[in-house]
Amino acid sequence: MSTPSAAVRGPAAGTVREISLAQAIREALAEEMRRDPRVFILGEDVAEAGTPFKVLSGLVDEFGPQRVIDTPISEAGFVGIAVGAAMTGMRPVVDIMFGDFLTLAMDQIVNQAGKVHYMSGGKLKVPLVIRTTLGATRRSAAQHSQSLHAWFAHIPGLKVAVPSTPYDAKGLLKTAIRDDNPVLFFEDKMMYQVKGPVPEEEYTLPFGVADVKRPGRDVTLVATSSMVYVALEAAELLEQEGISAEVVDPRTIFPLDVETLVRSARKTGRVVVVDEGHRRYGVTAELAATIAEEAFYDLEAPVRRVGALDVPVPFSPVLEDRTVPTPQQVASVARELCGRN
Amino acid sequence: MSTPSAAVRGPAAGTVREISLAQAIREALAEEMRRDPRVFILGEDVAEAGTPFKVLSGLVDEFGPQRVIDTPISEAGFVGIAVGAAMTGMRPVVDIMFGDFLTLAMDQIVNQAGKVHYMSGGKLKVPLVIRTTLGATRRSAAQHSQSLHAWFAHIPGLKVAVPSTPYDAKGLLKTAIRDDNPVLFFEDKMMYQVKGPVPEEEYTLPFGVADVKRPGRDVTLVATSSMVYVALEAAELLEQEGISAEVVDPRTIFPLDVETLVRSARKTGRVVVVDEGHRRYGVTAELAATIAEEAFYDLEAPVRRVGALDVPVPFSPVLEDRTVPTPQQVASVARELCGRN
Amino acid sequence: MHPPVAVNRAELPEEVQDVSAADWLRMYRRMATIRAFEEQVNELYLSRRMPGLAHLYIGQEAVAVGVCEALRPEDTITSTHRGHGHCLAKGARVDRMFCELLGKAEGYCRGKGGSMHIADPDSGNLGANAIVGGSAGIAAGAALSAKLRGTNQVSVCFFGEGALGQGLLYEVMNMASLWKLPVVYVCENNLYNEYTHYRETTAGDILARPRAFGIPAEEVDGQDVRQVLAAARRAVARARRGEGPSFLLCNTYRYFGHHVGDVDRSYYRSREEEEAWKAQRDPLRLLRDWMIAAGLAGPEDFEAAERAAREEVAQGVAYALQAPYPDPSEVTQHVYA
Amino acid sequence: MHPPVAVNRAELPEEVQDVSAADWLRMYRRMATIRAFEEQVNELYLSRRMPGLAHLYIGQEAVAVGVCEALRPEDTITSTHRGHGHCLAKGARVDRMFCELLGKAEGYCRGKGGSMHIADPDSGNLGANAIVGGSAGIAAGAALSAKLRGTNQVSVCFFGEGALGQGLLYEVMNMASLWKLPVVYVCENNLYNEYTHYRETTAGDILARPRAFGIPAEEVDGQDVRQVLAAARRAVARARRGEGPSFLLCNTYRYFGHHVGDVDRSYYRSREEEEAWKAQRDPLRLLRDWMIAAGLAGPEDFEAAERAAREEVAQGVAYALQAPYPDPSEVTQHVYA
Ligand SMILES: Cc1ncc(C[n+]2csc(CCOP(=O)(O)OP(=O)(O)O)c2C)c(N)n1
Ligand SMILES: Cc1ncc(C[n+]2csc(CCOP(=O)(O)OP(=O)(O)O)c2C)c(N)n1
Numbered sequence A, B: 001m002s003t004p005s006a007a008v009r010g011p012a013a014g015t016v017r018e019i020s021l022a023q024a025i026r027e028a029l030a031e032e033m034r035r036d037p038r039v040f041i042l043g044e045d046v047a048e049a050g051t052p053f054k055v056l057s058g059l060v061d062e063f064g065p066q067r068v069i070d071t072p073i074s075e076a077g078f079v080g081i082a083v084g085a086a087m088t089g090m091r092p093v094v095d096i097m098f099g100d101f102l103t104l105a106m107d108q109i110v111n112q113a114g115k116v117h118y119m120s121g122g123k124l125k126v127p128l129v130i131r132t133t134l135g136a137t138r139r140s141a142a143q144h145s146q147s148l149h150a151w152f153a154h155i156p157g158l159k160v161a162v163p164s165t166p167y168d169a170k171g172l173l174k175t176a177i178r179d180d181n182p183v184l185f186f187e188d189k190m191m192y193q194v195k196g197p198v199p200e201e202e203y204t205l206p207f208g209v210a211d212v213k214r215p216g217r218d219v220t221l222v223a224t225s226s227m228v229y230v231a232l233e234a235a236e237l238l239e240q241e242g243i244s245a246e247v248v249d250p251r252t253i254f255p256l257d258v259e260t261l262v263r264s265a266r267k268t269g270r271v272v273v274v275d276e277g278h279r280r281y282g283v284t285a286e287l288a289a290t291i292a293e294e295a296f297y298d299l300e301a302p303v304r305r306v307g308a309l310d311v312p313v314p315f316s317p318v319l320e321d322r323t324v325p326t327p328q329q330v331a332s333v334a335r336e337l338c339g340r341n
Numbered sequence C, D: 001m002h003p004p005v006a007v008n009r010a011e012l013p014e015e016v017q018d019v020s021a022a023d024w025l026r027m028y029r030r031m032a033t034i035r036a037f038e039e040q041v042n043e044l045y046l047s048r049r050m051p052g053l054a055h056l057y058i059g060q061e062a063v064a065v066g067v068c069e070a071l072r073p074e075d076t077i078t079s080t081h082r083g084h085g086h087c088l089a090k091g092a093r094v095d096r097m098f099c100e101l102l103g104k105a106e107g108y109c110r111g112k113g114g115s116m117h118i119a120d121p122d123s124g125n126l127g128a129n130a131i132v133g134g135s136a137g138i139a140a141g142a143a144l145s146a147k148l149r150g151t152n153q154v155s156v157c158f159f160g161e162g163a164l165g166q167g168l169l170y171e172v173m174n175m176a177s178l179w180k181l182p183v184v185y186v187c188e189n190n191l192y193n194e195y196t197h198y199r200e201t202t203a204g205d206i207l208a209r210p211r212a213f214g215i216p217a218e219e220v221d222g223q224d225v226r227q228v229l230a231a232a233r234r235a236v237a238r239a240r241r242g243e244g245p246s247f248l249l250c251n252t253y254r255y256f257g258h259h260v261g262d263v264d265r266s267y268y269r270s271r272e273e274e275e276a277w278k279a280q281r282d283p284l285r286l287l288r289d290w291m292i293a294a295g296l297a298g299p300e301d302f303e304a305a306e307r308a309a310r311e312e313v314a315q316g317v318a319y320a321l322q323a324p325y326p327d328p329s330e331v332t333q334h335v336y337a
């Protein structure tokens, strides 16, 4: 995946390096673990192996096996343990290797972590981060390629982050760890090697604040996670045809920065929403419905949605590549909206 | 819950009785089990106890404990067993007592049942029905009151039925059992005693065909499951003010009868979508986004969504009653859309 | 089925020989409170003054009281849908419990939790759970937390034998054993998963299950608070020493229905069975008979305890019945911390 | 660690004394096919001609071949992410397997499944599964189905020792035991869950786990196809008699990485360990050495078998490499039946 790095806004000033998203995640974890002894990591092959994606490499060397804990293959079990630890003064960061495996821990995430604070009338808190992955095109087939983030955004009590750049990932992960609520933190597994500018200095990014990744006038492309890159490439294509596209990245789908989305929609009057989850009953539905409702009187055309094809993710490359939104597809939808067909 | 029975269209002719939704479900199961020896029931306390809702009472007497099988409290386990049985020539109907417990079986439902047909290139089939419940106001608190149907409609490979009347429930359940795909069948637990006309004669109802539960001109109320009654009551209220509301019940949220929804929206130009799941990233988002997109040029006002409040369901009646859509609330939103505030 | 009650101190298990008559009497009083509380809950249901349902703990009092007696205030418990007894035994107040059951603002969860979700961190109660087996991980997590924070707290996970059907329990017992977590799994076998006898849902040998994960397990007469306390002390001491988890299988019986609405039970269990447990295995009676026979207390002591318990319950429910509901605007509070 | 190989028929387990030399040779040939197949898969990966990753079965061949030899064609299996060996042992064709691994239209799943999802109902293979432990229920369900339909089929569930971490397995073993389902749980303990030694993830005694659910369990030398076949025949016969499930713990080893990309393994296991298994415990060598020593076959028989296996694989991969991809429009087919 290529980063149109000029387009992807990094931090403003200070000492800035180009680092990968994997490294940004690792830095966020290391900094928070140094800062706060209550933070620890729990998951499969997180210690010596540093996860199959090597995102956590080296952390066990600095923090030891008491704080970077290898678990059995027991997703429900160790999420449950993390919930209990979070309720009693710790701040666990759980690693769920593939987002598809969240299916095994749904009760613990949704019925326990997401509801304990409310059910206890505010007495108990669950400061828990679940880091996991989304995204297809890794030729990993139907049980290792899903983007299930919409499910969690549906559940009151949970927060959901879907960062797209190393800068955002680091700042949002630090915020997630300091948040007193359960946060699902989705990383596109195809994005770990994407590089981008990240300051040396400490920073955090607030939840619920969308980022305009590229300003534009004629059409708004709202895109999440790695779809930001797809939208940015689409914007490049559109620019060549004289269409100026604004790319807005919500960064967290809950809390959702409705204001920024609607402001952009009002300005351009045309919106395409892009997300890598299945289209049907997915993230694009909420974003499109919200924008269509709030910007109704300023829209020149219907809000259009581009999601993953509504099929289980197939293995064969010739098929899999059909399932994920592409810049061409997004550009073509945007072009249509602008009446340029 | 009262049935404005004049409004809820029953079958056309033949011998018709008034029976409860619970009885309609039981009849559908009994008829299908008589017809097809491959159909059997699996779940907790389904045999002698007939489930805590008594929906299955008597079935074990007719069909025996070989076909109405009591399980341990192992939702993932017995759904998995049902998937395997379905793949090898049986047609299991699984009972998940409260929809909230689906969280325990998500891998088996989503990663296994929902994908096997596709992953096997069409060779294996999973003719499985999962009957479960949704709906709040039973004073059962946060872990026994959720309406999680949106999750399943998000997953290609699954079908999702949300019947509102005894007639629909019976006809759709028979269709579900004959379907070669996994079907999630959601029954509102507060609706089991609702009565309605059901013919003596055998019938089935197709999936993906919405039903206009009440015709109208000025505003469309799209409503699912028990929200159909809320919408019908809202329509009565509106009628008193001279606003003619059309109530459309999709009956299955996947497959979704987009055509009927959009036709009604085009006709009235104003739409309120009502569903008992959480509003955020829920069923109303998909329905609203679809209608807003397809009927864009015919809409007089933004599509409005009424869902459950985005909070875990509280126990206290004074709080719980605030979380579920009411006829007054729906009527008020519709009134606003019609510029009558 | 069980041997006759012990009649002198010498027959007491070693771990409880130091328990004073006053302490035994205090435990009796606590069991009496639980019983009176639950009888009142049933009455609230029957008189339609309580929203929803509740699962009564009557018959099982010795388990909660015996186990919690072995704990320190800062130790934690997790509980179940049948959790009133655990909450009270760990130190919850009767009036605030009733407030919660009635959905009132002064309830432990401001009315948001209700019968199945009472949590009271102040008394070390991390919450009841309406998902069968749902707290197996939470309890182990509290134990891991205690270990990581070096607090020497012990965590107890109460659950019914129905939770043996949930895979989560085995996942977590495995980790608790591997990591030597200070957690005690207390399985209350009251013979029924809702309306189904546990033998129809439970293969093999229950004690062999924790043992297979390297967790010491023992069977306990759950109607005899002396045996429960002794076993709990063994398990808690082991946990406190850093030696890891234990599993107690407490044999017990619920006198009432699965929930307050489960009145016609004849299709799944006999009246004779119910009567036999009540007549021969009642936890309050067993303790009283032994104490009287052993000369540790007189009948008047138990009458006084029961009177006091009933009084506390009567006052508590009266308070709760007139207490205010939460303001409806609270519905949107506490979704996020 | 293991006793020296048996040198005459008398030392064979009772259950396999009737197996002919030709049959042993056929099993050898099948193991050789699996090995050659997997070597070719690795080569496809290294030469970047295969999309994605694959988990090689090399080193574990005797388990799949020994177990499947005890089955009838209509019996069913479920498999894992490391499933090529199971598929081939149950009767899949090499060429169509390669087609699937390369995402071609003639693959067993028309390219939709890939390495981790090969299913072939015609040979009784209900599918590999990329969720660790994910097929524990499916296998029991196939057994329940066989029982309900009265077909006398047996169902085998293959899984790695990592799946012992998944609660689903215990939920399902409980039901399989209660309902006496004709299912055989075959646990392949190759010592590692990905990159973590199983002792760090597995408390207590593995065999005690199924036994706690009333399921007979035995440990099997998974490198010795004779022992595997004997144990599988005992378990399958028991299932066929309607006596219920069994559990076989097959000790084995994977020679290669967790997947084809796992080349640098020194941080989690030693080269010495790898070499020792290959040198002393190779399933093909063990069978060959015994057959030659027992006078059941000569070296030329094994060379012929290996040549044939390599030939089959070479032809299969050549066929698959030139075979067409599915039409892109197939992407929306097979979502619903
Ligand atoms: C996961 C889950 N499945 C089913 C239920 C419904 N249910 C509530 S209590 C119960 C039986 C529990 O039996 P047991 O664990 O023995 O506890 P007991 O009621 O006997 O105290 C069931 C099945 C539930 N609450 N959670
Ligand atoms: C539920 C789930 N969690 C995690 C993974 C990632 N994963 C794939 S293979 C594997 C290790 C499996 O070990 P084992 O069961 O022993 O099988 P082996 O690879 O040794 O054959 C893991 C953790 C997965 N596929 N599914």
Ligand SMILES: [Mg+2]
Pocket (backbone or CB within 6 Å): C160, C161, C162, C188, C189, C190, C191, C192, C193, C194
């Ligand atoms: Mg019980």
Ligand SMILES: [Mg+2]
Pocket (backbone or CB within 6 Å): D160, D161, D162, D188, D189, D190, D191, D192, D193, D194
């Ligand atoms: Mg292994």
